Amino acid sequence: MQSSSTTQTNSKSAAPLEVHDLTVAYTKRPVLYGIDLKVPKGSIVGVVGPNGAGKSTLIKAIMGLLPVSSGWIKVFGKPFKKAVTRIGYVPQRESVDWDFPVNALDVVLMGRYGRLGPFKRPSKADKEIAMSCLEKVKMTSYATRQISNLSGGQQQRVFLARALAQESDLYLMDEPFVGVDATTEAAIIEILRELQAQGKTLIVVHHDLTTAPEYFDRILLLNMRVVAYGKTADVFTFENLQNAYGGRLSILSEVALSRARKKFDGDTRDNVG
Amino acid sequence: MNRAGKQILFTLALLALPILAHAAKIGDISETSWTEQAIDFFSFQQPIIRTALIGTLLIGFCCGILGSFLVVRKLSLLGDTLSHAVLPGVxxxxxWNASKDPWAIFVGATAAGILGVALVGWIKQTTHLKEDSAMGMVLAGFYGVGICMTTVIQNLAMGNKSGLDKFFFGQAAALSSGDIRLLGIISLITVVVILLFYKEFLVISFDIGFAQALGMPVKILHYALMALLTFAVVVSLQAVGVVLVSALLITPAAAAFLLTDRMHWMLVLAAVFGMLSGAIGAFVSYLSNNLPTGPFIVLGATSIFLLALLFGPRHGLLPKILRRRKQRKRIALENTLKAVFHLNENSQFTKRAFEAGKLATERNASLHETEAEIRNLVKAGMALRLDTANGTKMSGKAQFELTKPGWYRACEIVRNHRLWELYLTNAAQYQTDHVHDDAEDTEHHLGEDIVLRIEARLKNPIHDPHGKLIPNRDAIKP
Incomplete structure (x- = not known):
């Protein structure tokens, strides 16, 4: 509803996302405590933490999908409702019924609906944008396929294309790499980098510690509270991970750490951009 | 009730055996015969027929469209809950004024329906009972209260109470012009709202979280849909009845779901199926006195569903069976070709023509079966019979040979089989004695691109894991 020109004035200075003392509770049991977070423009933030750490809850709270017990969230300096068109969202793949009678293009077109506003139908231009988004995720030839006939990775790419069609400035992605094949994972990460290069900001919930330092330039280690947040090299330390994962830090995460160390000790410039 | 049941059975028999039924019917129930009634119906002369038909068409239309949203949102039981919950309101x-005033009944039923749905939500939120239990309880509870109330009313010495029993199984002929007006208004509202907010309803049905993220007022949209649904159920009660209105919501939409993969087509099809069911119900219930409309509407809808289930081009059972049969035939053909290849291989590729009896031994089949297989090969242009007596029965000595296309296809199948065996042992670490059965199946389903990829992965191998040559299309030629 908000056109981009009116938001430009204060968006130049305001951070894409600012969270202050956020507490979220499900039926009075707090899931997130006193979260503080400020995400600078053009960064890819990985939200990492053990199961039940509240990673998805944080994303949902930012989207206004959950009631907030205390604290506030600002998107480009405004409450979520006033910045709706500047946020793109990739929900978890399992959150929908893939037998639903729509094809891939229909789903991607839904990304345009936020800009259309009520009563309006998607125009030819909207369809062209949707098709080009499908092309970006290499799914053009599947446009007219019913979505249950797509593989898990292809479904995830359709979701990503839908978010691209939103043409937003801040993207929130909930576990986009879960259950996808290696090709899809590579394709997704390539698109994320591209978005970053365009100055977009991305917040990605991620469960795989081994790839986290490679994919994100900032990491939010979460376990009901902010365990650590900042540049990946600063956050991805043994103590922080131990703190976030408690006693559950496994061999896997140690391997991840050693890989991360190798990366940061070497030439970091290689991996950025 | 019993009488009505007998009449339903009777009419079913009547539909199946028109002549017999015609004879049995004289002087039994009605003065006129069913043929006269049918002609009467299709002449559309009587206002009562027109009213009933318009009413059932509108009902089928509304229920088909709104029911589609229930089906895709997995809320089918909600339709059932709603339709039973309205009874106390009726x-x-x-x-209210001891008569069948459509508006009074509409208001009462809508209030009861909304109360029922709200109660389901409340139970779900305040207890840790799940939605289906909440719906089950509300459905039965409200229905029980409703039955008690209607029984009491019918026992009261009141003036015009004859209409009340129609609410259980429905009677299209009982629709008044006031009912039709109400139905028309509700249908119009439904069409306008769905057309205006189609994309919103599509998103909230598919992905409510995303709809919320787009800034859509999902709660309002949800309640709007529920309100439309309640209206549709309430106005349908007269003609379809409390017990069966949920079937009219679900069945046409379910049939449409089987036939299309696009939501808007599902809405159109469901509306058409709903209207068709309505017309069928109105027609059949007119054939004889006192036949309820609801059961016949539902029978109509169920028949449409069965047709969709059996003959639907993509998900239908019959096309599926046909596709499977075609595939089985292809596999049988390819297995025959493979056997011929083996005969060829056993002769060190020196012979081209073979006896039918030899193939039978190789296939482990009777001569009769093998004869049919060879005939199929000939029909597919993959083999030639070398004996002249083409049409007659083959003897075991009858000779045949593969044509060029037949030979290529045979090589292809054997190549697929052996490549796959090799892939399983080398790339997937299978034991060599585990791979044959899997390859027997997979050989028929490997596409050309996969074969090329396997070849590249295995660096264009020559021998399979058992040491046999993998046929190379260029090297081995007949």
Missing amino acids: AMGFL
Whole structure:
């Protein structure tokens, strides 16, 4: 509803996302405590933490999908409702019924609906944008396929294309790499980098510690509270991970750490951009 | 009730055996015969027929469209809950001025329906009972109260109470012009709202979280849909009845779901199926006195569903069976070709023509079966019979040979089989004695691109894991 020109004035200075003392509770049991977070423009933030750490809850709270017990969230300096068109969202793949009678293009077109506003139908231009988004995720030839006939990775790419069609400035992605094949994972990460290069900001919930330092330039280690947040090299330390994962830090995460160390000790410039 | 049941059975028999039924019917129930009634119906002369038909068409239309949203949102039981929950409201509306005033009943039933749905939500939120239990309880509870109330009303010495029993199984002929007006208004509202907010309803049905993220007022949209649904159920009660209105919501939409993969086509098809069911119900119930409309509408809808289930081009059972049969035939053909290849291989590729009896031994089949297989090969242009007596029965000595296309296809199948065996042992670390059965199946389903990829992965191998040559299309030629 908000056109981009009116938001430009204060968006130049305001951070894409600012969270202050956020507490979220499900039926009075707090899931997130006193979260503080400020995400600078053009960064890819990985939200990492053990199961039940509240990673998805944080994303949902930012989207206004959950009631907030205390604290506030600002998107480009405004409450979520006033910045709706500047946020793109990739929900978890399992959150929908893939037998639903729509094809891939229909789903991607839904990304345009936020800009259309009520009563309006998607125009030819909207369809062209949707098709080009499908092309970006290499799914053009599947446009007219019913979505249950797509593989898990292809479904995830359709979701990503839908978010691209939103043409937003801040993207929130909930576990986009879960259950996808290696090709899809590579394709997704390539698109994320591209978005970053365009100055977009991305917040990605991620469960795989081994790839986290490679994919994100900032990491939010979460376990009901902010365990650590900042540049990946600063956050991805043994103590922080131990703190976030408690006693559950496994061999896997140690391997991840050693890989991360190798990366940061070497030439970091290689991996950025 | 019993009488009505007998009449339903009777009419079913009547549909199946028109002549017999015609004879049995004289002087039994009605003065006129069913043929006369049918002609009467299709002449559309009587206002009562027109009213009933318009009513059932509108009902089928509304229920088909709104029911589609229930089906895709997995809320089918909600339709059932709603339709049963309205009964106390119907009774209250009836009590209001002791008559069948459509508006009083509409208001009462809508209130009861909304109360029922709200109660489901409340139970779900305040207890840790799940939605289906909440719906089950509300459905039965409200229905029980409703039955008590209607029984009491019918036992009261009141003036015009004859209409009340129609609410259980429905009677299209009982629709008044006031009912039709109400139905028309509700249908119009439904069409306008769905057309205006189609994309919103599509998103909230598919992905409510995303709809919320787009800034859509999902709660309002949800309640709007529920309100439309309640209206549709309430106005349908007269003609379809409390017990069966949920079937009219679900069945046409379910049939449409089987036939299309696009939501808008599902809405159109469901509306058409709903209207068709309505017309069928109105027609059949007119054939004889006192036949309820609801059961026949539902029978119509169920028949449409069965047709969709059996003959639907993509998900239908019959096309599926046909596709499977075609595939089985292809596999049988390819297995025959493979056997011929083996005969060829056993002769060190020196012979081209073979006896039918030899193939039978190789296939482990009777001569009769093998004869049919060879005939199929000949029909597919993959083999030639070398004996002249083409049409007659083959003897075991009858000779045949593969044509060029037949030979290529045979090589292809054997190549697929052996490549796959090699892939399983080398790339997937299978034991060599585990791979044959899997390859027997997979050989028929490997596409050309996969074969090329396997070849590249295995660096264009020559021998399979058992040491046999993998046929190379260029090297081995007949």
